[in-house]
Amino acid sequence: MADVPAFPVPTMPAPPVGVVGLGQLGGSLAAALVAAGREVSGWDVDPAARNAAAARGVRITQELSGVVVLAVPLPAMTTALDDLAVDPDATVTDLGSVKVPVVEALGGAFGGRFVGGHPMCGTERSGHGATDPGLFAGARWALCLEPGTELPRWLRVAEVALAVGAEVVPVTAAEHDDAVAAVSHVPHLLAAALAAAAAEAGPLALALTAGSFRDGTRVIGSDPAFVTAMVEGNAGPASAALDRVRAQLDRPWPELVAAGNAVARRSTGRRTVRVPLDRAALLALGRAGGAVHRRLAAFVEGWVPDPG
Numbered sequence: 001m002a003d004v005p006a007f008p009v010p011t012m013p014a015p016p017v018g019v020v021g022l023g024q025l026g027g028s029l030a031a032a033l034v035a036a037g038r039e040v041s042g043w044d045v046d047p048a049a050r051n052a053a054a055a056r057g058v059r060i061t062q063e064l065s066g067v068v069v070l071a072v073p074l075p076a077m078t079t080a081l082d083d084l085a086v087d088p089d090a091t092v093t094d095l096g097s098v099k100v101p102v103v104e105a106l107g108g109a110f111g112g113r114f115v116g117g118h119p120m121c122g123t124e125r126s127g128h129g130a131t132d133p134g135l136f137a138g139a140r141w142a143l144c145l146e147p148g149t150e151l152p153r154w155l156r157v158a159e160v161a162l163a164v165g166a167e168v169v170p171v172t173a174a175e176h177d178d179a180v181a182a183v184s185h186v187p188h189l190l191a192a193a194l195a196a197a198a199a200e201a202g203p204l205a206l207a208l209t210a211g212s213f214r215d216g217t218r219v220i221g222s223d224p225a226f227v228t229a230m231v232e233g234n235a236g237p238a239s240a241a242l243d244r245v246r247a248q249l250d251r252p253w254p255e256l257v258a259a260g261n262a263v264a265r266r267s268t269g270r271r272t273v274r275v276p277l278d279r280a281a282l283l284a285l286g287r288a289g290g291a292v293h294r295r296l297a298a299f300v301e302g303w304v305p306d307p308g
């Protein structure tokens with residue numbers, strides 16, 4: 001008997017992608033998609049960013065269709081499409097580091113056509129000069145499945161993320177914001193506090209900084225406007241996550257050090273799973289700490305942590 005054809009089975013031609021904001025994240029996404037053979041157009045208010053993207057094969061235009069990706073700073077998210085011609089059937093997504101306010105605003109404007117997203121990658125550099133087509137390879141990309149999100153559009157955006165080598169984590173906006181408060185927003189605040197406290201300790205302390213200080217403060221070089229918009233945009237969850245850190249610091253130090261070390265020694269085993277194209281099942285995968293790595297015909301394939 002002949003073998004069953006191998007998956008994945010393409011269900012429809014890949015839609016074009018339009019990227020608005022061609023800085024570090026948007027420029028990198030556009031370049032990665034061009035490299036993957038996708039049709040990519042884009043726009044940026046900065047002519048230098050437009051020229052850099054054009055040199056990488058992006059078609060510069062204010063007319064966007066297919067999957068339209070907002071890769072602008074958080075304060076510009078709700079207005080960046082105002083002067084652009086966006087196809088009324090386009091699926092709109094974003095890369096913003098905070099999701100609840102963005103999903104509320106753009107979900108209100110675009111309804112089920114909007115899919116909030118956040119790739120967990122990027123560096124302390126910014127602007128089109130920081131473009132790196134390999135930025136998304138192996139990164140987790142949180143993608144919001146709200147009650148009103150149209151699943152076929154969620155899958156279309158997921159395919160964009162998978163095309164550039166990311167793994168997709170299905171989330172709700174609120175769960176995303178709680179989670180990234182703990183693992184991204186608080187680390188930015190702690191890095192700033194650590195650096196400011198070390199500076200108070202004096203020039204000798206700063207002269208003796210080495211690996212642990214460098215690793216704990218790497219992100220202090222990020223654009224302050226970017227960090228401020230991120231932490232203030234997620235103030236409630238960031239404050240709650242900071243309270244948990246304060247409580248940890250009140251523990252006896254040997255206990256605290258052992259608890260941190262136990263996290264570093266946790267199992268990193270994985271088990272492959274197939275998940276039906278169903279909101280509850282996809283969100284359960286994300287909550288379990290898993291991710292989607294492949295779109296198949298009637299389901300997606302992913303993995304969940306397996307303590308073995």
Ligand SMILES: NC(=O)c1ccc[n+]([C@@H]2O[C@H](COP(=O)([O-])OP(=O)(O)OC[C@H]3O[C@@H](n4cnc5c(N)ncnc54)[C@H](O)[C@@H]3O)[C@@H](O)[C@H]2O)c1
Pocket residue numbers: 020021022023024025026043044045046049071072073074076079080095096097098118119120121122123124125126127128226230
């Ligand atoms: N930097 C990171 O580490 C990181 C990681 C994940 C997500 N994000 C999110 O990605 C988004 C972009 O961040 P970035 O680091 O690429 O910023 P960036 O400063 O490198 O790039 C932003 C680009 O948007 C352009 N822009 C600004 N307003 C615009 C408008 N109204 N219309 C069109 N273009 C406009 C700017 O000219 C710039 O080229 C932000 O929402 C941020 O929260 C950033």
